[in-house]
Amino acid sequence: MTRVFPFSAIVGQDEMKQAMVLTAIDPGIGGVLVFGDRGTGKSTAVRALAALLPSIDAVAGCPVNAASEAEIPDWAQVEDRTIVSKPTPVIDLPLGATEDRVVGALDIERALTRGEKAFEPGLLARANRGYLYIDEVNLLEDHIVDLLLDVAQSGENVVEREGLSIRHPARFVLVGSGNPEEGELRPQLLDRFGLSVEVASPNDIDLRVEVIRRRDAFENDHATFMQHWDAEDSALRARILAARETLKTMKTDDAVLRDCAELCVTLGSDGLRGELTLLRTARALAAFEGANAVTRQHLRSIAASALRHRLRRDPLDEAGSTTRVTRVVEEVLA
Template structure:
């Protein structure tokens, strides 16, 4: 198996890396959507993060990666009680995947050879407790989008067809990437992503040279290259694990809740998902930074990725949604600060 590119070795793309780290700290944030140019490290970052995270414990042979035998679905026919350690699952959902491959379906081989009705798990089962990655997510077929929306809402995959009535947990961090020039994402699916980041090719010569240098070194000898970054990746892993344990204890002042609501009202976001995502992301960042309290600096840092994809289009504003969020944050938090003084 090829050694993944070290997460710490990725040059630049700070917003993308921060967003992925925050979803590792608190998966309830709801995943990450990464839009940008081809060849900017989108898929590399997903696989690098998964390799960076601690391995998961699961019951040997459980098709949904359950940590306890009691959580394995009855249809799985798991015979072992032994717990094994395995890497964090990262499952690719190809654009051409059929619904049966995604959700699971009747095991045709067992049906024909043994006359038994048995369930063959799909990609959603394999992604449970891990990551589901969709490249070119904006080109995904509508019926698969609808399916993902249902599962993302419930955290459970339900298959009712071909004489089967199957349910199993399907909780995963959804990561999608795409090129905006190839089409837009349906609003319903767009809203399901907790954070949205925009990446572009480096514009500085020295940064581009460093990207080439590191990638070339990795391709020449992946194992040796990974060793040079082991210490940095280990340090980052410890920070993530510590933040996971601490996030539930982070204090959230009343003013933080007011800031979230005021900001979303000022931007005109629909519903309350924006406030909840903003709060969870800011709290995760506070935990990652080792802070005890969510502060405005944390809200500022996560406001754009948490809210830019929830804004209604303004054809008269050519600066983009990220710039609109930044302007509103500066104006609103500046006003709060002046009033306090």
């Protein structure tokens, strides 16, 4: 089987890699939206993320990756109920996927051969406790977007059709990538992503040379290349697991909460999702860096990722969203 390119070996794109690592530490941050030109490593990073993520404990034969026998849905016929360690699921949602493939539907084969009404799980069931990846997310059909919005809000997939009434948990981190030249993302779905990052082709010659060098080594000296970078990925995985433990005791002063609120009010972001995402992301970053408490520097480091996609359009301000966030951060956190 062909190995994916190691996450740690990706050159540059630090903001994108940081966002993905932080959602691995705290999935409650929400999804990651990666917008940029073709050939900038968006899909490569998501594939590499699957190999990087720590494993999960789940019932071996459960279609929704239940953590224990008690969590297995009533409709699931699970013969092997052994608790095993398995890779964190990273599931692709193709642009042409039908609604039945996404949410699940009647198992036609069992209906025809046995005359039984049985549920065939969809992609949302497989993505539970993991990641759901959508390439070219801005081209996703509207009715599929509506489905994802409902499930992302409730954490549960509900299927009512063909005489079936099915419910199952569907808690996943949504990762989307796209090219902004091919269309904008619906505001309702855009707001569901916890973090938004922008990627671009590097202009630095030395950086581009390093990209070529590593890709060439991956293809032509695979064993040696993977031996080195597997060790790097293992070290990063260990840091993620340590950060998850640190996160449980992370301290946050009221001054940091006030900073979060002031940043969002000054930027004019709608609702309170901006403050909550800022706080969770800053806490995850602090845990990843081994700090005991969140500081203003942590807020500075993640403010653009957490807020750039939550800004109202200002026709009188021609600056990009990243520039606007950076400007307000300098004013508020001076």
